[in-house]
Amino acid sequence: MAKDVNVIIDIESPTPRLGFGKPLILGSAATGKPYKTYADLASVKAEFGETTEEYKAALAIWNQGDAAPAEIAIARQKTGVDSETVSDVLERLMKEDWYFLVTTTTLQADVEEFAAAIELDGTREYFTRSSDLVVVAALKSKLYSRTTVFYHTTISNYPEAALIGRVGSAPVGSVTWKFKFLQGIEPLDITNTELNEIHAAGAITYVTKAGRNQTSEGKTLSGEWIDxxxxxxxxxxxxxxxxxxxxxxxxxxxxxxxxxxxxxxxxxxxxxxxxxxxxxxxxxxxxxxxxxxxxxxxxxxxxxxxxxxxxxxxxxxxxxxxxxxxxxxxxxxx
Incomplete structure (x- = not known):
């Protein structure tokens, strides 16, 4: 998109128009699918069905009640013959109105490609999930400041999408991403040592503190704060x-x-x-x-x-x- 204004902000250490709370769920299919906006879960169900990964991610977002966004976007990357590369699919999607990316794929190679592309673009954030701390640590070594990994032993219910649904639509800057209750996500029963290991690997997770279920941190892979x-x-x-x-x-x-x-x-x-x-x-x-x-x-x-x-x-x-x-x-x- 052509523009005549360029703003550069450096973070001093220690230290079309985007909808800054709008998530994009990116799935994959042989036919692909263009970007489309949805205003309710029923519309997603009608088009995708309840068993699809896109529906599960949308459910996690809208399960957060009044905090959830008014609308989400869904698209699919084309696979098979004449498949789209990560660069291809993001090139067409970067022209659209969204800020938080959630991918249905959790394959390490795919996640690394999406994380690298989002980091290079420098205008959006990528949230992914993993049940393998070795994979998380490999991602952390890249020090990406625009990718957040949600570690959980159960990732089929999209805990990272739930977090976006809970926090992403609040006025930008008005909330921290730590201490947040997530509807539909079970807290991990872990020790402080195990929690420290998760954080050291570069991920955040979901735990119980003072009897309250809550997110354990609010950081990206680089250690920068999401907010x-x-x-x-x-x-x-x-x-x-x-x-x-x-x-x-x-x-x-x-x-x-x-x-x-x-x-x-x-x-x-x-x-x-x-x-x-x-x-x-x-x-x-x-x-x-x-x-x-x-x-x-x-x-x-x-x-x-x-x-x-x-x-x-x-x-x-x-x-x-x-x-x-x-x-x-x-x-x-x-």
Whole structure:
């Protein structure tokens, strides 16, 4: 898709328009199947039947009740004669409206290809499942920041799809992916040592803590937080979208301080919304920790002005993050 706006965000350590809560279930069949949106489970059942993997994944998503997305998308990769490669199928699907990818395949070679392709694209996230920690560890060695692996001894009921259904449609940045109850998924009865081994391999899982069934972590294979990647993508895409709309709806964005201020205003509006959705932290006085620095016309290279290209805009923000663990000390006085 052609565009005139390119936003680059680097995560400083330590540190068409997408529907950012919309999952895509990708199956496979000899005839393939184009991208299609579904608004309820009955429609999926009518088209695919209850025994298909696509239906099982959709059920896991919509089983999460009010937290589940209003709609999902399903497509199938063509197999057999004239089969589609991973590159082929993603090339046609990247033009569509979705953010979270769930594949019905769990074959290691397939998962590695999808993970690599999603990482290279840099605009979506891939959730997969595994019952083999050796396979998970092999994936972790790639340090993919856009792939999350859900480990469970039972993966036929799509625990990773359930997690997307539970969390993915919340306002971006407003939730963490840890501590979440998943309807229809049984917690693993494991020791702390076994849980640590799962996390060390690079996966997350589902356990019981303080009598509550909940997800054990909220990380991708690289160790980055899922909500950080989600927030980064949201801010980048919305600044690009907002400025592209500004260009389209304005007779001319002048290459002067007024036009530059328009670009900065769009950027600040997106950052303000990100702050309201709890992506961006606040200081001790409750003020949002973000800022912009857009060079004035006089500070811009004349060669850029001649090319009508403005490269002088910058912004920064502090991630709000989330508290996942705590140590609280007490003192008994006699």
């Amino acid at each position: 950080v990647i989600h927030s980064k993508d949201y801010i980048k895409a919305n600044i690009e979208y907002g400025i592209q709309i500004l260009f389209a709806d304005t007779d001319k964005v002048s290459f002067d301080n007024t036009g530059i201020a328009q670009l900065e205003s769009v950027t600040r509006n997106v950052l303000r919304q990100a702050f309201l959705q709890n992506m961006i932290a606040q200081d001790d006085d409750g003020l949002p920790l973000y800022g912009t620095n857009f060079k004035r016309r006089s500070e811009v290279d004349p060669a850029d002005r001649a090319l009508r290209t403005y490269n002088g805009g910058e912004f920064w923000f502090d991630l709000a993050g989330a508290i996942h663990e705590t140590t609280i000390r007490g003192l008994i006085r006699k």
